[in-house]
Amino acid sequence: MAKNILAILEQREGKLKKPSFETASTAVRLASELNLEIEAIAVGNEITNLVEIGDYGIKKITHLKSDKLGNYSSSGYSEVLANFAKEIDAEYLLIANTALGKDLAPYIAAKLNAGLIMDAINTDSSPGEIIATRPVYAGKALVDVKFMTDKKVLTIRPNVFKAVTKDKNEPEIIVKEIEPTNLKSKVIDFKKSESKLDVAEADIIVSGGRGLKSPENFKLIEDLAEVLGAAVGASRAVVDAGWRPHREQVGQTGKTVSPSLYIACGISGAIQHLAGMSSAKYIVAINKDKDAPIFNVADYGIAGDVFEVLPVLTEEIKKIK
């Protein structure tokens, strides 16, 4: 069999989401660069929008279907996916580095005795193999890594690789009914968080720090986030003080994010915070202290009082929306 790449696509609540299209597109690109056959696969029960994958250049997708796998099960998913990878003798496996992908990839790599590179932000195929660039030390450094194994599992950071639509194309969908045997670990419930958007997925993040002075004042951050359709982020200081939940923390020991726009309000820019957000495409800083390190990474800054600037910014943006 020709060398091949398997794009593992994630469904949530029965739908493929954006990171899956990024994975599909990246697999198509890598397949053409390295002259690989391409296979795509999704695990779940009903998946309503599988056909959309065709627009990203995927011609054939296998749907491993079971009513027991509608929700994620690390043991169940890794078992059926590793079995499929063995069946088609997959050389490369590509997964988005989402909560599910990050969890799943190591299990599959262990089952296949494969090399594993997590959270790539760039790939270079010019040496005839994949060299992946990934952040280490929360982004304070980058490493170029290569595989030393026949089987290779790679996860790619969401929001970094482009989902490129090609010509309209209806993919062949092969549905395989399966019976998972290993459900040692399974999701039995999901507790939705109150915040609508997660910092790890958001295209725009409005983040607040100690400069907000009290948890109540985060209303200013929430208002701006609301008009922008943005997620609310927080610095470690305010999370440790109990003002905001940990899931909103950006930086080392929080989340590393790469949104299009990051607005840092009342955040001085400790090295751990900068590590987690410096790869945002555009950074805006609003901080009273003009010498705050956050201005060193900001594209645009206002060295003024957040309590004065934020309400005006929220109003101005309302006007144009």
Place this chain on the structure above:
Amino acid sequence: MNIVVCVSHVPDTATKVKIGDDNKTINQAGVTYIINPYDEFAVEEALKWKEKAGEDSKITVISVGSDNSKETIRKALAMGVDDGILLKDDNPRDSMGIAKALSEEIKSHKFDVVFCGKQSVDYDAGAVPQILAELIGYSCATVVVDLKLNGNKVIAEREVEGGREVVELELPAVIGAQKGLNEPRYASLKGIMSAKKKTIEEKPAAQADNFTEIIKMQTPAAKQPGRILGTDASAVPELVRLLREEAKVI
């Protein structure tokens, strides 16, 4: 209950990273090392489980690394862990190599539960708990922010996009701790003193080939500092204009 915690000795998060002469690792000069922050949550959870399970329970701490890792093992011992094992290897290992060394040791004991940090803050892969679980045949949940034990059943809440997954699994299990799982205790003076008398067994880490190789390490291109548009709200219209017309992000 027989409990093990896996810990890793890592550069302090306040470290300003400089690249070493080999262009593959960081320059260690002047770098302070600490117990991996996520591992502190793992140690704390182990201590809480032991307190609940009763006095005949025991906690062992294991680390893979050089002699320097003993400092981090001692830190766990000072927090209240009973004894330590250092699996010695001076060479860096990838997630697979670390997990293999841990699995060989853990297989030779009968542990009911393995606690790890969900990732170490140096290489950040977050893959060791899962690989380890796979290699020793335990069930696993990682990025865990809430944990309950009910007989043989474990109910773990994992942090994911937009909320928490509630996962049911059975012992024996590997648990990867996320910040928020608990509030790690400080080592008491008594703890620190008694840690000096606790044993750290040293043995070579099981051989394992790395499955990946770092070719090059570099610091990201420094961002050019941008423009300060003003010192009060009068700069807002210009900011909005730039975000729309120049950056095109809103």
